[in-house]
Amino acid sequence: MTDIWSERAEQYRTSDAHREGPDLDLVVEWATAAGVRTALDVATGGGHVARRLREAGLEVVSSDPAPGMSPDVVCRAEHLPFADGSFDLVVTRVAAHHFEDVRQSVREMARVASKLVIVVDNCFMGEEIEEAEKLRDPSHVRNYGAEEWRAFCEAAGLNVEEYRFFEKPILLQPWLDRCGCEGDDAVRVVELLGDRVQGTNVVLDRIALCCLKSKGGAVPA
Numbered sequence: 384m385t386d387i388w389s390e391r392a393e394q395y396r397t398s399d400a401h402r403e404g405p406d407l408d409l410v411v412e413w414a415t416a417a418g419v420r421t422a423l424d425v426a427t428g429g430g431h432v433a434r435r436l437r438e439a440g441l442e443v444v445s446s447d448p449a450p451g452m453s454p455d456v457v458c459r460a461e462h463l464p465f466a467d468g469s470f471d472l473v474v475t476r477v478a479a480h481h482f483e484d485v486r487q488s489v490r491e492m493a494r495v496a497s498k499l500v501i502v503v504d505n506c507f508m509g510e511e512i513e514e515a516e517k518l519r520d521p522s523h524v525r526n527y528g529a530e531e532w533r534a535f536c537e538a539a540g541l542n543v544e545e546y547r548f549f550e551k552p553i554l555l556q557p558w559l560d561r562c563g564c565e566g567d568d569a570v571r572v573v574e575l576l577g578d579r580v581q582g583t584n585v586v587l588d589r590i591a592l593c594c595l596k597s598k599g600g601a602v603p604a
């Protein structure tokens with residue numbers, strides 16, 4: 384998994400689908416509104432969340448298991464090598480669908496945050512879309528729905544304060560190319576996507592959740 388992501392690093396750094404978007408703007412808006420000063424960007428990939436938060440004046444540490452992504456710290460979301468409450472804000476964007484153990488990852492993000500956790504990810508859109516995602520990129524684990532996200536967050540000792548949905552149009556061909564999906568596989572992926580393919584785009588549903596650490600403090604094991 385890590386080598387694959389290191390090989391893909393340049394594509395994710397330069398990808399228009401990743402380096403901008405209303406979901407990225409919302410992360411900055413929520414962080415700014417909360418007045419947080421320090422942040423951890425989990426699964427930073429091309430570093431777009433870290434970059435935008437630094438531009439907004441935050442002190443940011445980035446993490447990712449793929450050394451080729453050049454994170455500040457090489458680690459998986461399931462085991463974050465930081466003390467409890469190390470960062471005001473912990474954020475992860477468009478990556479949790481790759482985490483092998485999403486519940487453990489959310490627990491870890493809640494543990495190392497002192498105030499706020501923000502999660503942005505593609506939403507569950509049905510089993511055919513899951514099949515398409517896995518065929519396009521075998522490192523895809525699963526997209527989750529809003530109620531699943533709420534349950535993961537609450538089980539980690541987080542209160543979901545707000546959530547928003549987005550429709551995310553992504554250029555289809557670069558989306559396939561980023562994962563080296565071509566030939567018959569690409570044809571089958573497009574078939575499975577059905578009416579999610581609109582012109583030259585694939586349109587995905589995306590969710591963003593803004594969560595506060597529960598006042599009680601203790602995070603369930």
Ligand SMILES: C[S@@+](CC[C@H](N)C(=O)[O-])C[C@H]1O[C@@H](n2cnc3c(N)ncnc32)[C@H](O)[C@@H]1O
Binds near residue numbers: 395426448460478481
């Ligand atoms: C689509 S990229 C992330 C995009 C980036 N966060 C952004 O906003 O543009 C997905 C990233 O997840 C990372 N990743 C995969 N499995 C992971 C895990 N178990 N823990 C943390 N990161 C993981 C990959 O190395 C990759 O850099």
